[in-house]
Amino acid sequence: MPEVAYVDGSFVPLPEARISIEDRGFQFADGVYEVVAVYGGKPYALEPHLQRLERSLAELRLSLDVRAHGLESIIMEGIRRSGFADALIYLQITRGTAPRHHEFPRPAASPTIVMTVKALKRLSPETYARGVAVISRPDQRWKRCDIKSVSLLPNILAKEDAVAAGAFEALLVDDAGRVTEGSSTSSFCVRDGVLWTTPAGNHILPSITRAVLIQLAADLSIPVRQEYCLLDEYLQAEEVLLAGTTTEALAVVQLDGQQIGTGTPGPVTRALRQAFLETVDG
Ligand code: PDD
Secondary structure, eight states, X not given: OOOEEEETTEEEEGGGOOOOTTBHHHHHOOEEEEEEEEETTEETTHHHHHHHHXXXXXXXXXXXXXXXXXXXXXXXXXXXXXXXXXXXXXXXXXXXXXSSOSSOOSSOOOOEEEEEEEEOOOOOHHHHHHOEEEEEEEOOOOSOTTSOBSOOHXXXXXXXXXXXXXXXXXXEEOTTSBEEEESSSEEEEEETTEEEEOOSSTTSOOOHHHHHHHHHHHHTXXXXXXXXXXXXHHHHOSEXXXXXXXXXXXXXXXXXXXXXXXXXXXXXXXXXXXXXXXXXXX
């Protein structure tokens, strides 16, 4: 089955997809993105992803009406062409191609829209059953982490440290010792049976999976507090878990070499994962 690419109005085989070296996404990371999972041919939580994309574009003052542009039909057409039932959509929009000057091009360039559709590689059932190890790293990102910008250097450096340490993810810790989120995931911990997660704001991405899990926790009568926790509180927590489009809901059983809880996925994480899977199947 083919991996599909879409570049500025045309579907092309992925190896043939090209953009200009003067694209502002390439030169300045002047663009935003979304990653959407497709289960059984249906994009998961597409509407919240499109709304977040619209918000990210607005924050960059990048005027593109994704609805008028028919982005949803482009996504559905990409899924159809790929033939994948379970797929991963990567969508990126930049301020377009223009001679390299920091200020916006005047007149505005036409935004570059690219998309790829690939097979969704879900983590193995064993990984979910065992849980993963993570490390902590300083959060060195900018002050607008709520924008899903393609500028991800601090995230990739932290992730690379995690991989080098044999860990799945790096939890980012701000100057006050508080966990913000993972380098490419949201994070939660369970303390005294309460599910804690960093409050929404400029310092974290408004994760779609995080929002789904908060709702599922409410449905399961698990109390939720959207408040900061210190790294020390994560270390002492009964459970820690990660959430994200490709991660789904995943238990953390070790942090900086220290065991979390019993060292196996705990009851809250297991209940949330089960409830999440039901939303996927539904
Ligand atoms: N990452 N926090 C950060 C910093 C992220 O990059 C992501 C997603 C999340 C989870 O968000 P969501 O639930 O909307 O996927 C949280 C994507 C998947 C990526 O960069 O590939």
